[in-house]
Amino acid sequence: MVSERGLQVLRAIVQDYVETHEPVGSRSIVDRHSFGVSAATIRNDMALLEDEELITAPHTSSGRVPTDKGYRVFVDHLAQLRPLTVAQRTAIESFLTAPADLDDLMVRTVRVLTQLTGQVALAQYPSFARARLTHIELVALAPNRLLIVLVTDAGGVSQRMAPLPVDVDETDMALLRARLSALITQRAVSDAADRLQALLAADEHSDDLALRALAAIIIEELGEFRQERLVMAGAATLARREQDFRGSIHPLLEAIEEQVTLLRLMSEMEADSHGLAASIGTENASFGLGEASIVASNYAAPSGMARVGVMGPTRMDYPSNLAAARAVARYLSRMLDEDEASR
Numbered sequence: 001m002v003s004e005r006g007l008q009v010l011r012a013i014v015q016d017y018v019e020t021h022e023p024v025g026s027r028s029i030v031d032r033h034s035f036g037v038s039a040a041t042i043r044n045d046m047a048l049l050e051d052e053e054l055i056t057a058p059h060t061s062s063g064r065v066p067t068d069k070g071y072r073v074f075v076d077h078l079a080q081l082r083p084l085t086v087a088q089r090t091a092i093e094s095f096l097t098a099p100a101d102l103d104d105l106m107v108r109t110v111r112v113l114t115q116l117t118g119q120v121a122l123a124q125y126p127s128f129a130r131a132r133l134t135h136i137e138l139v140a141l142a143p144n145r146l147l148i149v150l151v152t153d154a155g156g157v158s159q160r161m162a163p164l165p166v167d168v169d170e171t172d173m174a175l176l177r178a179r180l181s182a183l184i185t186q187r188a189v190s191d192a193a194d195r196l197q198a199l200l201a202a203d204e205h206s207d208d209l210a211l212r213a214l215a216a217i218i219i220e221e222l223g224e225f226r227q228e229r230l231v232m233a234g235a236a237t238l239a240r241r242e243q244d245f246r247g248s249i250h251p252l253l254e255a256i257e258e259q260v261t262l263l264r265l266m267s268e269m270e271a272d273s274h275g276l277a278a279s280i281g282t283e284n285a286s287f288g289l290g291e292a293s294i295v296a297s298n299y300a301a302p303s304g305m306a307r308v309g310v311m312g313p314t315r316m317d318y319p320s321n322l323a324a325a326r327a328v329a330r331y332l333s334r335m336l337d338e339d340e341a342s343r
Helices: 004-020 026-032 039-051 068-080 086-096 102-117 168-184 188-201 209-224 236-240 250-258 260-268 281-287 318-341
Strands: 120-123 132-142 145-152 158-164 230-233 278-281 293-302 304-313
Touching: 026 039, 068 278, 068 281, 068 318, 086 102, 086 278, 086 318, 102 120, 102 230, 102 293, 102 304, 102 318, 120 281, 132 168, 132 188, 145 209, 168 188, 168 209, 168 281, 188 209, 188 236, 230 260, 230 278, 250 260, 260 281, 260 293, 278 281, 278 318, 281 293, 293 318, 304 318
Parallel strands: none
Antiparallel strands: 120 230, 120 304, 132 145, 145 158, 278 293, 293 304
């Protein structure tokens, strides 16, 4: 069992190692922190921390560095979130104010978060699986080609080109819009897709070729609405921080490329009572990301909770990164709430 002072020594080791990149020794702790005890006493505390596998000695150095287990204890019991500066809060507000649409808002979110933290920023899109379709619009581009626009109450907007097997005029298009609107608007995304599938099955031999073509395309688009999506920024920071990783960064680059692994990891992380979550080093080994840590904060969207966070080396500034993720998440929640209220 680690004593209270032992935990404070662990805090000092984590903070100093993150700041200096160098193993931390007992003399350094005495000089930099006000423990009021001798270096010999600190060495005893460090020996106990090493017995608990919370710190370790790299190579033959007399100093110690935190283990993944040590970082976990630090995050769970010791880390206090550092308040953001006025400049940082101003940056968040200026970056996220007046986005053109949801896609623009999500891109701005990860851009500001990677600027605040210097890490790879990740943001889950709000889930549209439970969203309701509020509007469908058809725009004529040519007699046999339309633009389909779908809008949900969660802020999702989809635009899809629709080639038709027959020509349609304004009257035909108005009838198509009215029939499709009656079928799918004010319906959940999944329900709308089911109703269109039923239409195609029931009218299998219908000569309304335009309606069938539009229904098939909208079903595909609604399938996209139900897929989880992730937006990222700052991948180049991995190359600049490669020396901070104990092994290869290639698994991280592959995860960024494929996204599926990161989406699953982001979804499975367990949040605390404040909506904050951290997955550290070896805890991510089953995802092939044992060299990285991810910290995240929940944000509220009309269709449910999603997460925004950062990924980087285990030797990261957890209090600052968690604080940045939480601040960006809160502002993102507010933006989405205001957008919902204005509808």
